[in-house]
Amino acid sequence: MPLRRLGFLSAALLATTVLTACTTETTKADDPKPTTTSGSTNPSGAPGGAPDGVSLPLVDAIKKIPVAAEKRAGYERDSFRHWVDEDGDGCTTRQEVLLAEAVKAPEQGARCALTGGSWRSYYDEVEVTDAKKLDIDHMVPLAEAWDSGAHDWTPERRQAYANDLDAERSLVAVTAKTNRSKADKDPAAWMPPAGSAACTYLVDWTATKLRWGLTADEAEQKALLEQAESCADSTVTYEKAS
Helix, strand or coil, X not given: CCHHHHCCCCHHHHHHHHXXXXXXXXXXXXXXXXXXXXXXXXXXXXXXXXXXXXXXXXXXXXHHCCECCCCCCCCCHHHCCCCCCCCCCCCCHHHHHHHHHCCECCXXXXXXXXXXXXXXXXXXXXXXXXXXXXXXXXXXXXXXXXXXXXXXXXXXXXXXXHCCCCCCCCEXXXXXXXXXXHCCCCCCCCCCCCHXXXXXXXXXXXXXXXXXXXXXXXXXXXXXXXXXXXXXXXXEEECXXX
């Protein structure tokens, strides 16, 4: 069973706890979806995982991402095999994320068909009660990952990236509208429409880049640093992918 599922079978309860009990303004990349510097919580309901990761202030973490030019040549989405059933339990990566992030747990039928349930899309603070209206967003989009270093990876590592259930920052259930608006843009070109999501998103993005050893181009790093100025108390915690 993936680590994402193993620790979060009580996702609804955990989400309620995060929404009502978080009083600090520290944002940790592997803690429950965090409190932003404005004091509002990230409502996605997906708790974090790795307890032994590196922890850095957001600005320091951004500066730790290597700066390099992007390389798009040769990119194909099929280069990243995704939505696999890695543990053979009948649920694909998409379904695993939906189960882990549900605020109200859905009913699970044959072949992991999900009915009912509710989710909170933290990009736009929208409540969703139909899983079909949710996309599973790769925090760093596949094309951006390719541009930033994945072009040199093996197919096996690209598959591991595309189905990363071992870090709560890698994949997130959000409204299809916001995911498609984001497309393959980095934070220099796109940020979540909900202002309360900004610091969380910067932490999530930075943690994913560091976890997978990806680079940032100059415009991306500049945008990250500028936007991080309003997230002074945010902290990035990440664990390197094996």
